[in-house]
Amino acid sequence: MNIAVLLRAVPDPVEELELNDEGTDLDRDFLGYVLNEFDDHALEEALLIKEDVGGTVTVFAPGNADEVDQILYTALAKGADAAKKLGDDLGLLDAHAQAALFADALSGGDHDLVLCGVQASDELDGQVATLVAAMLDRPHVAVVVGTRPGDGSIRVTKEYWAGITADYDVDLPAVLGIQAAREAPRYVAVAKIRQAQQAGGLEEIDVEAPESTARVKVVEMRIPEAGEGAEMIEGDEEAAAERIVEILRAAGVV
């Protein structure tokens, strides 16, 4: 099975975020990026499928952050067979533009399966996974938590809520929005990533940023004041424990 995995760099969720002067976007000058966590699961599921039935795993990522090379080399170190960086220094790309880049890179390819994280934290104008599927006119299932490849089709488990799931048989080629891989994403030693870097093997595809067709404009962005409406407990852990026990007492649970 030939699998394409779509990877995206997203602002690091643990970093302190600030807004630009216009208040319409994050201040991206010093922002750190990491691989979207659900894309990491997509990569893991792809590697597991490859281990099951053989084939190849090719990872794609738009070149829109400094961290993208590292993300792609990490994927290679984990076992991806090829890595393609779409453009370089593309700047800010909305979900429609990312999806258009991916769809363009994938069209004409022979991928049986395209895996992508079900969601990313910056997908204001739609999920990339489903947008890519719609643009390529391929069947897709979102919120996938496991796959069993068959012959010409794949059995996927889609998660609903409260532990309810449903299984589907999906004809290939198809696009899946991965929520969680069957197993937690594997770790890879830094030394192996460095090795992959030294071996090279990252292919840069020369493309321009596509025109966005999203038609969604941010008028104002805000970072809500931390703990607005909450009583923030001051002091060290002893003071905090003291106060929390008072709160528990008031709630009648201790």
Add this chain to the structure above:
Amino acid sequence: MSNDVLVYVEHLEGAVTDSTFELLALGRGLASVKGGELVAALVGSGVESLAGELGAADRILVVDDERLAIFDPQGNARVLTTLVRDREPAMVLVPYTSQGMDLAADVAVGADLPLVSFCRAVRADGELGATVQLYGGKVEADVVVDADRAVFAVLSGAASAEDGRSGGAGNVEQVAVDVGDLAIRAAGVTLPEAGDVDIATQEVLVAVGRGIESEDNIEEVQELADALGAAVAASRPIVDQGWLPKTRQVGKSGLKVKPKVYLALGISGAPEHVEGMRDAATIIAVNTDPQAPIFGVAHYGWVGDLFDLVPELVDRVEGE
């Protein structure tokens, strides 16, 4: 085009979901601003009886196809796209849920409409727009769409489900839609096994997130839970790691809980987690990141390290 607002009716195992009632409540207001009808799209097999719960809508379009007896990501999307193309509603509301995530982009691309995701509020006065939550809930943004029609994927909690619940069906209209050949076929629904602690019935929950760092550390939190006579619950990554069973997961794809006290330790407060716990009577959040969105829903917060706090708490609670 029309001034109508079309709501996709999400249902599973014969029950209309709360997300749908929230959308009906939201759509009611939007339809009156637009001066159009609130239209509900009810898709499935043998589902007409559910129309009796959708009295909030002026009109209910029922599409019946036995191949859609179980939600079909492709089939249901085709039906909705066809309805949107034919009826040209001004606004399409889809829940940002497991089903909605299959539909929204398909309909938007298929009907050539803009799509706004992660909506917490939707506006119809003047330009169509929304307030959205981005970056795991850390950022909020007001957006407008550059079009007079759009699809909105709406987060749970945008309106009150109670306000959207109303009997007495509006106009029920059977609509035939040819879904064509399907490349996706449902093979069956699996319900969760009972057996573990039912976190939905606990008075106190001590919930851990990725801040717990390792499976071994859960022990410490279990001690606190034991001292409180509480159960340990978790955010999704903890369950995905296999550190706690799925039955302990709180949130969009887990359980909705309403304990007297919810103690959130090392949980960032992503919208998908918050929708499962924001109705707890008292929420106490502990997080090293002062910007963590969990502090936005908490009643009490402490910025600090959970590993410093938990032993202190265990001591004091055991002393009570």
